[in-house]
Amino acid sequence: MAIERIIIVGGGTAGWMAAAALSRIKAGRAVEITLIESEAIGTVGVGEATIPPFVGFNDLLGIKESEMLAAVGGTFKLGIQFENWGNLGESYIHPFGAYGYSMGGISFHHVWHRMAKAGDKRPIQVFNVETMAAYFGKFARTEDYASEDLPPVNYAYHLDAGRYAAFLRRFAEERGVVRQEGKVADVALDPESGFVTGVTLDDGRQFAGDLFIDCSGFRGLLIEQALKTGYDDWSQHLPCNRAVALPCKRDDGSPPPPFTRATAHSAGWQWQVPLQHRNGNGHVYCSSYMEDQQALDILLGNIAGKPQAEPNWLRFVTGRRKKFWNKNVVALGLAAGFMEPLESTSIHLINTGIDKLISLLSLDGITQVQEDTFNRLTGREYARIRDFLILHYNATQRTDSDFWNYVRTMDVPDTLKEKVEIFRANGQIFREEDELFTETSWAAVMMGQGITMGGHNAMADALDPAKTRTEVDEMERSIRYLVQHMPGHGDYLARYCPAP
Numbered sequence: 001m002a003i004e005r006i007i008i009v010g011g012g013t014a015g016w017m018a019a020a021a022l023s024r025i026k027a028g029r030a031v032e033i034t035l036i037e038s039e040a041i042g043t044v045g046v047g048e049a050t051i052p053p054f055v056g057f058n059d060l061l062g063i064k065e066s067e068m069l070a071a072v073g074g075t076f077k078l079g080i081q082f083e084n085w086g087n088l089g090e091s092y093i094h095p096f097g098a099y100g101y102s103m104g105g106i107s108f109h110h111v112w113h114r115m116a117k118a119g120d121k122r123p124i125q126v127f128n129v130e131t132m133a134a135y136f137g138k139f140a141r142t143e144d145y146a147s148e149d150l151p152p153v154n155y156a157y158h159l160d161a162g163r164y165a166a167f168l169r170r171f172a173e174e175r176g177v178v179r180q181e182g183k184v185a186d187v188a189l190d191p192e193s194g195f196v197t198g199v200t201l202d203d204g205r206q207f208a209g210d211l212f213i214d215c216s217g218f219r220g221l222l223i224e225q226a227l228k229t230g231y232d233d234w235s236q237h238l239p240c241n242r243a244v245a246l247p248c249k250r251d252d253g254s255p256p257p258p259f260t261r262a263t264a265h266s267a268g269w270q271w272q273v274p275l276q277h278r279n280g281n282g283h284v285y286c287s288s289y290m291e292d293q294q295a296l297d298i299l300l301g302n303i304a305g306k307p308q309a310e311p312n313w314l315r316f317v318t319g320r321r322k323k324f325w326n327k328n329v330v331a332l333g334l335a336a337g338f339m340e341p342l343e344s345t346s347i348h349l350i351n352t353g354i355d356k357l358i359s360l361l362s363l364d365g366i367t368q369v370q371e372d373t374f375n376r377l378t379g380r381e382y383a384r385i386r387d388f389l390i391l392h393y394n395a396t397q398r399t400d401s402d403f404w405n406y407v408r409t410m411d412v413p414d415t416l417k418e419k420v421e422i423f424r425a426n427g428q429i430f431r432e433e434d435e436l437f438t439e440t441s442w443a444a445v446m447m448g449q450g451i452t453m454g455g456h457n458a459m460a461d462a463l464d465p466a467k468t469r470t471e472v473d474e475m476e477r478s479i480r481y482l483v484q485h486m487p488g489h490g491d492y493l494a495r496y497c498p499a500p
């Protein structure tokens with residue numbers, strides 16, 4: 001059956017990202033795109049920290065970065081600062097971008113380890129431009145200095161989710177997407193194929209479609225409620241299941257830091273996402289170890305600025321749909337699954353879901369191989385991200401609460417066990433199956449939380465020591481020079497993308 005009508009159910013970040021991207025399809029024949037959303041239901045109202053591939057998503061749509069950032073009160077993000085994860089009082093940054101650059105075909109952390117063994121005292125962080133710029137509150141984009149002698153700067157954004165959805169709505173509507181306001185009350189299925197044929201709103205209006213994108217949030221209106229796809233529950237490894245969010249005004253006059261903060265507490269962790277006009281704050285916690293009121297009290301005790309809204313209470317079960325694409329329904333965003341925002345991966349998964357959907361889409365109809373491929377690739381992405389998130393908990397040395405005792409001693413997936421064991425042996429990190437997180441990501445979290453390299457790649461010992469030392473010194477110097485000459489993040493925002 002040819003695809004002539006695409007129906008997107010839901011107008012949160014997932015729905016409008018999908019609408020904006022699909023509105024750019026030029027397939028030589030008309031496709032009607034309708035997005036149905038309910039203001040009465042609203043959106044989840046959180047989800048404001050992103051990772052670098054998101055810059056590419058906006059770029060691909062032809063969105064002007066400075067315009068978008070001004071419209072959403074956005075800031076730049078160079079990484080995430082983790083506090084109290086390895087142990088109380090400890091802190092590290094997981095930076096975007098690599099530690100150093102590879103030498104003789106060997107990843108830099110091996111070279112660094114060899115030099116450290118020989119007595120070099122420099123921490124690996126001084127060889128990462130994003131970490132150093134984050135520490136000094138500096139920011140610049142690579143194109144600002146465009147010198148091949150200086151390292152590139154990898155970044156993402158913090159953005160106001162509500163404003164971003166509104167920005168994409170304008171973008172999509174200008175390109176022909178039709179928005180319908182209303183609450184989906186019923187979903188019709190074809191009795192033979194089980195395909196969704198249409199939805200009915202509570203005022204009786206009906207919308208028929210050929211392909212449905214379920215962006216209805218946690219409820220999974222089509223993928224779960226209508227198609228009963230099923231859910232893999234991962235809470236034994238990622239037991240946090242609640243969050244309370246509380247945005248605050250930024251009124252202390254300090255510039256927003258160019259990084260997200262993730263501070264561990266006794267049964268979870270708190271995020272701080274700095275925007276131009278406010279800070280997004282929230283506390284993710286596990287209800288088996290903490291009462292709601294206690295979670296709110298901890299949050300209130302650790303935020304600066306006046307709350308701008310009532311607390312937003314959220315409940316979730318970590319895991320994923322058994323299928324992300326089922327018959328003629330593709331689930332994106334919270335309808336597809338949920339992993340806590342420790343590494344800001346949810347919006348990224350919407351982005352890659354849209355990429356895969358558009359790459360696989362044929363307007364001639366839906367085939368089983370499309371569905372299977374989408375599900376296999378997405379399943380792998382979820383599993384790799386899951387392992388990386390579990391690492392943050394399992395690699396703690398904290399013994400100060402039942403929660404930390406549980407996550408420190410819990411059994412973890414074999415894929416993660418292997419990764420940690422290999423790193424402990426000789427610092428090797430294999431980036432498998434196009435996984436999102438890089439060698440530096442894994443090394444930053446493992447080393448940041450006290451997992452040390454027992455050795456290094458033997459090829460590092462074959463590098464000429466004097467020549468290596470000169471190159472490494474030069475690398476450190478060029479990073480220091482660059483960071484010294486970068487403007488402060490606040491000044492950069494004020495010049496490049498001031499929010500009105």
Ligand code: FAD
Nearest residue numbers: 010011012013014043044047049184217333334341346347
């Ligand atoms: P929603 O925002 O819930 O939107 C659902 C839409 O469906 C709404 O428009 C709603 O009106 C509509 N709808 C539902 N039912 C009906 C119906 N019957 N009829 C009509 N319309 C209907 N991600 C990140 O990448 N970074 C982060 O920092 C981050 N932080 C997070 C913190 C928390 C505590 C949580 C829970 C999530 C976080 N996320 C984060 C995830 C992120 O919020 C989501 O991935 C993103 O907002 C997409 O949500 P959504 O569009 O899928 O769902």
